[in-house]
Amino acid sequence: MVNTHTDRSLVLVWKHPEPDACIFHVKVEYFDPTTPMLEPEETKTIKCSGLAFHFGARDDPKKSLAFTARVSVEAARADDPDRRSDAVRAQITMDDGLSADDGKADLEKHMRDLSVELDVFRQARGRQLCALVVGPNHHGKSSFINHVYRCCATNLEVNDQLDTAPAGSAENTQETLTVRMKGLSLVDTPALPNMSTDAVEALQALLAGAVDDGARRRDFAKRQCYFQEPPHAAILLMSLCHWRDQPEEMYGYLAAVAQVMKNASNGQVTFPFVVLATHRDKFLFRSSHAKPHEELKGALESIRKAANTQHVFAIANYMSDSAASSSVNLTSIQRGERGGGGWKKWKILQEV
Structure with missing residues (x-):
């Protein structure tokens, strides 16, 4: 699940049967919805434990622009870090924002x-x-x-x-x-x-x-x-x-x-x-x-x-x-x- 805060940051929440035994690889790709959307404008990746992560808002001037964010989460066991699960994916789209x-x-x-x-x-x-x-x-x-x-x-x-x-x-x-x-x-x-x-x-x-x-x-x-x-x-x-x-x-x-x-x-x-x-x-x-x-x-x-x-x-x-x-x-x-x-x-x- 993907939600947003008023500052346009992203809150990601997912499920896994063994969260304590895993490291999660999270990727967020930002696309400009006014373009053909063939390539992302910006990509963020992190590794984390637990079942949630808060991605901060984009840096200015992109923070206020309309965007489509595509999110993927892959799980890897801590004792086998090179072997990842199939990605779970989600997407959201937002209009531009103003102060x-x-x-x-x-x-x-x-x-x-x-x-x-x-x-x-x-x-x-x-x-x-x-x-x-x-x-x-x-x-x-x-x-x-x-x-x-x-x-x-x-x-x-x-x-x-x-x-x-x-x-x-x-x-x-x-x-x-x-x-x-x-x-x-x-x-x-x-x-x-x-x-x-x-x-x-x-x-x-x-x-x-x-x-x-x-x-x-x-x-x-x-x-x-x-x-x-x-x-x-x-x-x-x-x-x-x-x-x-x-x-x-x-x-x-x-x-x-x-x-x-x-x-x-x-x-x-x-x-x-x-x-x-x-x-x-x-x-x-x-x-x-x-x-x-x-x-x-x-x-x-x-x-x-x-x-x-x-x-x-x-x-x-x-x-x-x-x-x-x-x-x-x-x-x-x-x-x-x-x-x-x-x-x-x-x-x-x-x-x-």
């Missing part, structure tokens, strides 16, 4: 541009941008809203605005709730665990703006608010980890949601939406693919086909203890605005 000060400065730069765009939208439409956040259980809806709130505040340590829960069968968000930020409102919604008839009707009510804050999914049809303006667009969240583990089920779910979006108001309009593929960091971290970013690209392309839209982008959500990353900042706020091929959410929503 707290650099991360804040980078966020502030992106937010200045975004604030101008949101202000233009508000002046043109008479109210600030409002988007629904929808998706299945535990795909990161509330965490995403907390993440955007932190980005808008340019402060990763700000408290959560919405409660979140670890993955499980129970739903966390029980009722609709609008979180307002400068120039932007996001509406957290109860999960749509499947696209049953009831779920389709609930989603249609949300798109029509007929549901006010505090409504529970079962009461959407009863708690209609005809004086409330509908949202401008919807953000559909799909966990990359769920997509990798349950591709057929998630494909059917996305296709069904897209059908509702493209036939809103009884088939009269296409409701603007984007798909955000969440848990990018977890997906890459546990990828065993020879080229993890190629696996990510493949997953995004499959999600585009399922949702019948090109507007699909991978993101990671900042938590209160997260380290800043220029990649996360870019994909969360501005990427694609200048043709970079990343998350074009804000640009798309302003065209609705």
Whole structure:
């Protein structure tokens, strides 16, 4: 098993039936995931006893760069040191990292541009941008809203605005709730665990703006608010980890949601939406693919086909203890605005 500390150092843990009788040969190879990854940029090797070892972080300037680390561990008995066991292997991939000060400065730069765009939208439409956040259980809806709130505040340590829960069968968000930020409102919604008839009707009510804050999914049809303006667009969240583990089920779910979006108001309009593929960091971290970013690209392309839209982008959500990353900042706020091929959410929503 490979884990990391906040300083991007590696903690390696392994098992062996006779650890006291063995010496372990550990090798870590660091690759640049933006290259063909044919040769490692850096290799570290050690010999140690015991069943764990802490590899310190890479030296600057490589410490902050994105990397794929491939780890191998071989065992050799102390009384036969030249004879080694077959290697046990593991791999992790991480996006780049920034210091707290650099991360804040980078966020502030992106937010200045975004604030101008949101202000233009508000002046043109008479109210600030409002988007629904929808998706299945535990795909990161509330965490995403907390993440955007932190980005808008340019402060990763700000408290959560919405409660979140670890993955499980129970739903966390029980009722609709609008979180307002400068120039932007996001509406957290109860999960749509499947696209049953009831779920389709609930989603249609949300798109029509007929549901006010505090409504529970079962009461959407009863708690209609005809004086409330509908949202401008919807953000559909799909966990990359769920997509990798349950591709057929998630494909059917996305296709069904897209059908509702493209036939809103009884088939009269296409409701603007984007798909955000969440848990990018977890997906890459546990990828065993020879080229993890190629696996990510493949997953995004499959999600585009399922949702019948090109507007699909991978993101990671900042938590209160997260380290800043220029990649996360870019994909969360501005990427694609200048043709970079990343998350074009804000640009798309302003065209609705």
